[in-house]
Amino acid sequence: MSFAIYPSLKNTTVIVTGGASGIGAEVVEAFAAQGSRVGMIDLDGDRGAAKKAEMDGRGLPFAFEKCDLRDIDALKSSIAALKSALGPATVLVNNAARDDRHPWTEVTPDYYDERIATNLRHMFFAIQAVAPDMIAAGKGSIINFGSNSWWEGAGGMPVYTSSKAAVHGMTRSFARDLGPHRIRVNTVVPGWVMTERQKSLWATPEALEKHRQRQCLPDLIDPVYLARMVLFLASDDAAMCTANNYMVEAGSI
Template identity: 75%
Template sequence: MSFANYPSLKDAVVFVTGGASGIGLEIVRAFGEQGSKVGFIDIDEKGGRSVADELKTKGVSVAFQPCDLRDIPALQAAFKALEAELGPATVLVNNAARDDRHGWEAVTPEYYDERISVNLRHMFFATQAVAPGMIAAGKGSIINFGSNSWWQASGGMPVYTSAKAAVHGMTRSFARDLGKHRIRVNTVVPGWVMTERQKELWVTPELLEKTMERQCLPFPIEPVYLARMVLFLASNDSAMCTANNYMVEAGSI
């Protein structure tokens, strides 16, 4: 399958959260192929350094910072380090999340707060960290990752779906506040994406069959399709796209 090249992404500085594996890894690689300067963070230091080394051998300008996104001062410091190496970002991809399953009956206040930290809070502070540089540049694209799970009224992970629903409100508010600076803010909405983590933990032949029956396009959603939507939203081709949801869920809602 052939994909588009976006000249406006060449030499663009892009920051990605959760870039060492899964969808985030595909996004980091995709920007590298476009000639962007890519900085990414991840809690997996070994994996992140391996990805950075791989991309450097391909001539990509890449920087990695290990970071636990639950620690906001650490997040802010990591972004400052990436900026010192690559320059201020004009693209931010808030990808990092964990869709751990949990029953509502067993959720404690501590677990609730930790899940919100993993799936929502860091997006706000990442945006806060990069917005001044985008304002100075007079342009920017912020891409937040939502989920089709709450649209489908999925059960079995209520704190996760609560956090992902909140992403959409945050996106639209930031789009209004930052739009006067030509900064666009959008949400990408994945369906059930066949990452290695999903395959290892939750994909079964029965569940996959049910998912294919629900989708209008009865084919597995691979991470590459999410990365391609992110590239479009980061590029000049989407210059008048903001405050909206961009579905990559094969028609399952």
């Protein structure tokens, strides 16, 4: 399968959160293939170090910062370190999240706050940290990852779906506030994407067949297709795209 090359992404500094595995890893690889300068933030130090060694071996501009995104001071320090290594970012991909299942009857205030910190709060403060450099550059693209789970009315993870629904409101508000600086803010909405995590935890034959019947398209969604949408939204080709949801869910809603 042949994919597009976006000249506007060459030498562009990009920050990707949660880039060590899953969709984020595919996004990191996709930007590297475009000739972008990629900064990755992730809690998984081993995978991050391995990716750094691989990228260095390929001669690609890449930096990695190990960070627990629930710690906002650490997040800000990591973004500052990536700026020092790669230059100011004009693309931010807020990808990091965890869709852990949790029955509503067992959610405590502490668990609720921790899930919001894991799935929503860091996105806001990452935008706050990178936006000044985008304003100085007179352009930027911020891509927040939502989820089709709440659109579908999925159960079994109400704090996760609450946080992902909130991403859409955050996107639209930031798009309004940052738009005068030609900074675009969008949400990418994945369907059920076949990452290793999904396949190992929840993708039983029965669940997959039920989901196939819900989708308009018969094929399961590979992470590469989310990465392709992210590249488009980051590129100059999407110069008039902002404040919107871009669905990559095979028609399941």
